[in-house]
């Protein structure tokens with residue numbers, strides 16, 4: 001089971017190799033169900049993608065075996081696990097504790113090839129790990145992954161003396177990192193206006209650099225700060241000293257990464273379409289396991305949904321969102337929580353007044369150009385949505401049925417599902433793309449409506 005070995009659960013792993021280019025042509029469009037009436041549902045949302053992939057990387061860098069409980073098993077996390085295995089880490093299921101991953105660190109090895117799929121976390125978090133390997137590590141992914149920005153990560157590694165060879169468009173996959181077994185570290189400037197993951201990916205491996213690492217952000221904007229705070233929090237929880245007292249500068253001390261036994265929070269961004277369903281259909285949707293405090297950007301959802309007309313209540317660890325079927329438009333700066341923008345855009349298209357979403361220019365480099373995709377798909381169904389320099393303006397109009405194109409983007413599929421709750425005749429192309437972060441999306445959606 002070490003070194004590239006298959007894990008015991010065969011079926012979820014088969015998702016990891018699933019090509020998002022192939023899926024759309026083989027699967028029929030999914031008829032998105034119309035809400036049967038006001039909802040009264042409890043939805044158990046699987047683990048957080050962002051936390052699972054951070055914990056996997058830190059466990060592989062740790063000073064002994066660790067355990068992840070409640071880890072997400074989806075395409076992005078299975079790709080991360082497989083890549084770490086290929087690099088020398090042992091990641092196994094525990095037959096005594098189904099769902100747990102037991103991670104035993106090993107020396108990182110090259111030459112190897114990493115399949116990033118379309119996962120930003122894999123393509124941005126693993127190049128720094130590969131710099132610790134003793135040989136070449138080639139990175140590539142889906143056709144769509146080759147469009148996603150990578151330049152600042154590659155420039156930072158080069159500035160740190162790590163060998164990087166680009167094989168295609170400069171600043172994009174595919175590329176090769178040539179590790180020598182160690183990285184000196186020091187100080188590096190990074191323009192992270194395109195993605196917070198450029199910073200997170202350097203910080204996660206930084207404690208294993210000989211001198212640690214100081215990362216200074218140089219760009220005009222910084223998206224997804226909660227995700228960087230998440231990186232800092234998981235590092236600190238593993239005993240790593242991180243100074244983030246100066247805004248947009250992060251200083252990671254060199255030192256051991258403690259092996260840990262961690263439980264992964266539910267994915268609050270994946271909870272979003274279910275919670276939003278209560279606003280669209282009326283009634284109440286509950287999500288158990290809601291953390292009292294979190295660095296996930298989905299923690300902002302209760303406040304946002306209240307602005308859009310919901311009432312929310314946290315009862316112990318159960319978040320309940322209640323809607324009336326009427327949605328209010330909003331003016332929102334989503335730079336901290338860009339990954340929930342497609343879901344909020346669906347609400348906006350069904351609202352009773354216009355919505356402006358700001359601060360999300362970087363969504364043009366997500367799984368697809370999400371501003372273009374959202375504008376095109378809202379328009380396709382008869383709505384009105386225009387791109388701005390840094391977001392979208394959505395002006396509600398009566399929508400009609402039609403096929404929502406998903407562009408290999410899981411959040412475009414859940415966007416389509418949400419519209420379908422209120423608009424008869426919506427079909428979602430390639431709903432299987434949801435497997436990127438939530439493999440049983442259709443089952444959970446049907447269960448919520450049953």
Ligand SMILES: O=C(O)C1=C[C@@H](OP(=O)(O)O)[C@@H](O)[C@H](O)C1
Nearest residue numbers: 050195196197223224227338339
């Ligand atoms: O670090 C992470 O886990 C993530 C950071 C964010 O990326 P961007 O800063 O590129 O938006 C987010 O959108 C993505 O879904 C996950």
Ligand SMILES: C=C(OP(=O)(O)O)C(=O)O
Nearest residue numbers: 118119120121339366367
């Ligand atoms: C932007 C996203 O993913 P990634 O981690 O691939 O960047 C997302 O899940 O919305």
